[in-house]
Amino acid sequence: MDIINDTIKQQIFFRKELRERVYWFIKLRWVAAVIGLAGLAAARLMGLTLPLGPLVGIVLFIIGYNIIFLLVGRRLLSTRPTEVRPYHIFAHVQISLDIISLFLMIMFTGGLASPLLIFVIFHIVLAGMLLSPVSCFGYTFMVLLALGALLLINPQGLLHLETIRIGSHFFFHQLQHHELIISYLIFAMALVVAAYLITSVKVTLRAKGRELLHISKQLDISNTKLLALYEMIKEIGTKTRLQELMDSATHSAARIMGVKACSIKLLDKDKKYLEFASSYGLSQEFVAIDRIEVDKSTINRQIIEGSLYSIGNLDEEDYFQYPNDVRKEGVVSMLCLPLRVGHKTLGVFCVYSGESNYFSARDADFFSLMTDLIALAMEELSQSTAKTWFLNKTAHQLRSPVSAVMSMLYLLTKGYLGSLTVQQQETVARCEKRLSILRDTINDLLKLASENDESRRQPFHPVNAAATLQAMIPIYLNQAEQKGLIFEVRVAAELPQVLGLERLLDEIFTNLISNAIKYTAAGGRVLVSLSRESTEKIVFKVEDTGIGIPESDLNRLFAEFFRAENARSMVEEGTGLGLAIVKEVLDQMNGTIEVTSQIGRGTTVICLIPTRYQHVIS
């Protein structure tokens, strides 16, 4: 699988180079043809005696086949064959035709004495760049053979070609035959050396290219794996039950590591036994084995003590008590690590492969990272589950007696147990009052304690703040009316949605509005408004003409259980937790709160709440 991929990638890589060069060739050829024609014209002007007819013919021939190459090249570009072969053939045809054209030019311009001879070297260099070393040397020797033949049969004489002259002078020094042989040998040497140099550079470059490809492939793999790991951690982070989390982890781990099976075994409280807690790809029978006694299993003990355990081939050594069970699962190699958070070991995490020596050192490193992240997620979940359980239990334990006592007091106040004296009635009413304060305190306290926990589990989503506010207005309108207050609500049109939870918004609105009503005497005024500060923030503002907050108390306002002196003397009930809850909620939503107040004149609370359009930093 990998080998095939590799070849394809290599082919793509080298084909790209070949393709680019092939088109570059066609462009170069236009330039060469133009220069050739210009050169011929110049030679003619200078009065050189040249066989113009054949030479112009050759240039036209070059132009002609270059047009064909251009068309073929375009076709190749549009069909994009995946094979390298068509490009190779194309390159060979081009180089062959070029060499033939050049050879003819040389023949017509003085044979071995031709000034164009030097261009042969360029063609060999180009062949060396594009084609295999064998092809390059092949061309070299063919060219040399052809030139040798030229030397032997002397076509100048045969074809009665004229030597190039300017006027009556020879353009070149007329070489004797033996001088031509020496010149040929030197040229042959130069050509072979050029071919050698270019092919060896090319071979090195190819090797480097392959290396680069290999590295890029490795990078691709680790990048894909890391991305998958990130997705996996994100996915298991949404799980609210440990079993779901572990099942998701084993499933994803097997997929990411590309193996057939994966398992999580958990340690019991006394750290004596290991038991399969979640598995993927293993049979029910295999997983249903009795718990493993750690002290009796050398492998598991070592893993729990912190070492990585990798078995390349289970058949080679006697690793297991029941090797047949393992073999039946088709497991040949495996990799195991302890699930650890700090010094605490939760269990053992294993992946199993059906191939021998499947896991490399790199796999082990990656697996170790994955194991640590899963252990962290498991630990965090079990801690928060424990906290939630504790809070639920506490809530029940604290509320039940209060509810029971209040229910019993109703029996007294409503006369089910006979009529009460005025003094008794007053005392029972006080009991009821104190109890309702206690109940509110318990509720607020639990709310504050669970706020972090519960809401962090739920993803924030866009919430219509105006609708949330408007839904609760009737209650407060009623309360304000009963108290003789003017209650006004102003909501700006088309507010952007905020990013949060209805429940959290509800908490902010309820606490702030009820405070304003509570601490404003009859005849006063409470103004509640929602407006837009920017696209990124909306403003929730509560203004009252109430008792105000002493300046010295402003900075302690958000502390738990804090109630300003004047607030306590005005209203008995109040837990001192409302503003702490509001602050906590706003912190979670990345919002802010600001309180300004003048004693005896009123208080203004301004909350800035981020909208869905704000970049959330957390």
Added chain:
Amino acid sequence: MATIPDILIIDDDRDLVNSVRIILESRNYHVRAAYNGQEGYCSIEEKIPDLIILDVMMTTDTEGFDLAYKLRRNPKYVNIPILMVTGFTQRMAELGPENFQHILSEDWPVSQFLEKPIDPEQLLAAAEALLMGEASHGHHQ
């Protein structure tokens, strides 16, 4: 109704059971009590009551619900109205209904909810309505 209505209270809080009993007996209802789900089910098997007043959370968080579902699945008991007494609505308001999805996934197995602490007038009104067969069975509101 010619006969005296028979009401079964199932709650592990004896003080609450007693309070409810006092309230209901003031209207001359016949009141029986059970202090956990198992005991409650036995009492129902003994004699089908006209109304069950059930606590949500007893030994476990959902013991009351578990019993309610069990009754709803049994054709013999499916028509007994259930008034569920709970701090549940309060809790639900705090946590948001999304946290109760696993309980809410089926139809509500109870006829009506009553929040703790128990207000005598509300209790009597609800009981009376359920005994008259006003609330539809198996659906809340």
